Ligand code: BES
């Protein structure tokens with residue numbers, strides 16, 4: 001009777017779910033899914049089974065064999081974990097749950113036609129990491145558990161569906177799809193599920209996922225989708241708008257190269273397909289590593305190397321994260337730190353060492369900034385964190401990524417690359433399809449690299465706060481030049497045209513990241529007059545510039561800030577801009593602006609992003 005995860009009601013004494021069959025009826029006008037979930041457990045159980053649920057209406061829980069109702073209770077929601085769905089079992093090895101999602105399901109963003117690229121069709125997609133799968137279906141929503149699944153998605157005929165699973169068909173709905181159980185609870189729920197399911201103009205898309213995944217990797221998107229082939233195992237999907245599909249196809253043309261490189265470094269690509277889905281601009285992340293189909297923000301399509309770096313990162317998760325998974329979010333660095341490291345190894349081969357070092361340099365900057373952000377809350381500067389009562393979305397930072405990267409790079413420096421490469425391959429082979437914690441990693445490291453604990457302070461790296469003294473600021477001519485040019489700006493010298501002639505987005509990003517947060521408004525204006533960063537098509541550059549403009553109270557740029565906050569929903573951009581507006585004192589005007597912008601833009605953000613912006617405003621207003 002012990003929790004296995006601070007973010008889940010899953011009980012260590014209960015059998016885990018091994019398979020879920022879902023029937024999902026998408027009702028776009030009400031932004032609701034009416035659904036049946038059949039959960040199979042690893043063994044029969046007698047007693048109260050604990051499941052996670054969030055903003056779900058449970059119509060009934062049944063014994064799938066007899067269709068006898070099973071008693072259940074749904075607790076009032078905890079702010080972080082959501083509700084406990086407790087079902088009374090008596091030697092049952094499966095349960096059938098009939099339920100509906102709510103329009104504010106935290107995983108789902110329902111977009112009306114005006115919020116999409118094509119402007120003519122609605123769109124809906126999931127973002128389940130870290131703890132939002134429970135708002136799509138009741139489950140043991142912890143990465144300690146792994147499930148296979150099958151799913152029938154009933155959608156309007158003019159739309160199609162994709163999932164992080166194998167597509168097994170598109171066909172007309174038939175009455176037999178609908179569980180008999182539904183008819184039993186229908187009258188109570190006043191739904192008439194069968195006639196909805198078989199209604200005019202509907203189609204069923206079927207999927208199966210035969211490889212066990214943690215629930216946070218469950219994913220679908222439904223919309224008017226199109227696709228382009230870009231490689232032997234890669235297609236890019238997006239809304240069916242030629243300009244979007246074409247630019248995505250050319251941006252990601254090098255994907256197969258990276259997959260091959262990943263295979264060389266980490267072993268055979270284990271998920272068969274590596275498709276990409278480009279989402280509407282409100283997608284809250286840069287990318288999400290849903291297996292077989294990575295989800296991407298359209299802001300990565302800008303015709304330079306950095307879009308491929310995001311794909312390299314999500315690809316790397318195919319091994320580190322999806323194959324070996326952190327047992328819960330307290331060990332998130334095992335996912336992201338390893339993936340950062342693996343991403344840069346791929347980038348080094350396909351884009352060259354210079355690009356990889358630039359990426360490390362940007363990482364070094366962001367790690368130092370993250371230390372600044374958490375200076376009053378040092379817990380979140382650790383690799384292994386205590387997240388009891390903590391919402392992972394609120395403490396998301398670059399620490400697990402960049403400190404995790406630094407830790408692995410430190411071990412690599414100690415033992416040399418060939419030995420480290422061998423270690424990583426062995427690590428992946430040993431723990432594939434398992435969920436592990438930091439200690440398990442350390443034990444494996446010590447067993448395979450004898451004496452490492454005498455050379456590297458493993459405890460300081462994993463349990464200590466701040467940046468350990470043996471971390472490493474990257475060096476290269478380009479990196480050093482950019483950092484020193486940024487230092488000269490502080491003394492009043494702007495880079496000359498010839499000095500920046502070959503700079504691309506990442507060079508500018510690194511330059512801006514190294515400028516002081518707050519400078520004279522006249523300097524902000526002068527820099528922009530020369531290099532036009534406020535109009536950059538590259539959001540990394542534009543947002544870094546606007547952040548400095550806000551902190552420097554250079555109000556000329558507020559219309560551009562407004563435009564940016566209304567056109568994208570990627571949290572990497574929302575966080576710094578809203579934070580710059582509201583933090584500190586003497587910025588009453590900015591605080592009012594932030595409140596107004598959020599009120600006006602809120603509807604366009606994914607629910608996770610809405611929550612994150614709300615917590616930024618709540619902290620400072
Ligand atoms: N898995 C993450 C995204 C994520 C993290 C979603 C935590 C929910 C909770 C993904 O792999 C990621 O790290 N994305 C980065 C891309 C970047 C590191 C190239 C992002 O979105 O910025």
Ligand code: ZN
Nearest residue numbers: 313317336339
């Ligand atoms: Zn990642």
